Amino acid sequence: MPQTMLAILAMMLFSLFAVQQQEKVYFAQSTMIRQTVSAMLNGAAVERLEEIGSKGYDQSIVDNETVTSTAELASAATGFGPGNDPTPEDDIDDFHAALDTLYRAVGTDSLSFHVESTVQYADEVNPSVPAAGGIKTKFKLVTVTVRSIDLEDLEATVSRSFSCGSGCQW
Amino acid sequence: MTIFLMVFNVNSRNGRAMNETTAFYAMATQTESFAKILRRDLQGIQDVLTISETSQSGGVTVFSFRSRIGQDTTLRTISYRKTPAATHYGTLFYYIERLIDGTVDGESGDIITDWEIIALNEDAGNITDTDDAAQVYVRLEAASPMLETEVIRSIKWESRFFPPLRN
Numbered sequence: 240m241p242q243t244m245l246a247i248l249a250m251m252l253f254s255l256f257a258v259q260q261q262e263k264v265y266f267a268q269s270t271m272i273r274q275t276v277s278a279m280l281n282g283a284a285v286e287r288l289e290e291i292g293s294k295g296y297d298q299s300i301v302d303n304e305t306v307t308s309t310a311e312l313a314s315a316a317t318g319f320g321p322g323n324d325p326t327p328e329d330d331i332d333d334f335h336a337a338l339d340t341l342y343r344a345v346g347t348d349s350l351s352f353h354v355e356s357t358v359q360y361a362d363e364v365n366p367s368v369p370a371a372g373g374i375k376t377k378f379k380l381v382t383v384t385v386r387s388i389d390l391e392d393l394e395a396t397v398s399r400s401f402s403c404g405s406g407c408q409w
Numbered sequence: 410m411t412i413f414l415m416v417f418n419v420n421s422r423n424g425r426a427m428n429e430t431t432a433f434y435a436m437a438t439q440t441e442s443f444a445k446i447l448r449r450d451l452q453g454i455q456d457v458l459t460i461s462e463t464s465q466s467g468g469v470t471v472f473s474f475r476s477r478i479g480q481d482t483t484l485r486t487i488s489y490r491k492t493p494a495a496t497h498y499g500t501l502f503y504y505i506e507r508l509i510d511g512t513v514d515g516e517s518g519d520i521i522t523d524w525e526i527i528a529l530n531e532d533a534g535n536i537t538d539t540d541d542a543a544q545v546y547v548r549l550e551a552a553s554p555m556l557e558t559e560v561i562r563s564i565k566w567e568s569r570f571f572p573p574l575r576n
Contacts, residue, residue: 260422289571345565
């Protein structure tokens, strides 16, 4: 009888130990999966950011090539977005509050991501921060956030300021 | 005795998993650093000098473009040179060197298992002339040479960049 009890106790202790070890392995593997998906999210966010940055700075510059004062910039200091723009997605601020879905192949399967972008005028001295007081400037700060649909709490955010360059002559 | 063997087995499995995790983290960190440099180079890209990777002897391939790095206004010739390193567990690993104006200025380490960099036109289609380049697509896959055939062993990063001259 004592031997049986001892054997049962040993089995119980082993089971507990095995479960704990299995949990550790599971945690390690799920962390690796999350890191893999995070790298994909980052790549997708960078791609979207670069795509937006490749567009014209402002509708006026797309149409007229240059503007000589902030008043000539078609984009209001607030209320970015395609709005009633007859040519959406041809200038940076058309992508404000834009929502999209991207896919990345994983073997024979694919992962899907939600992509959201925001655009703001940026400070001319420090283009990495939004311009204060709702003024128009020579920089637009684009922020892209990509969220995994399959792993809901995973997201990547990248931002970059794009200059008006020679299009803004003031 | 049976219990002892089972404990030993579970314990060694756990130890292996921890080693794999450590190796994976090291590789992931290395990949992230490499991708950051690559991203910075491609964000300043002005034009491409090759449409895709050009082959050299010994399985070496090179992709070159001109770019402005950071705040520097000087246009530099940047090349990414892929060289086969070794085969581990049936997978060929490469290392990628970054060259600035022909001088090696860093490398990825022997962790690259897949690498593609190619210039494309505005519609992401293939081109035959470097002047038609409107996008550069890059994909890299890295793995730890220490990991055998586990489910998760590689990390993938891909993106597209848009040379400013073409827009």
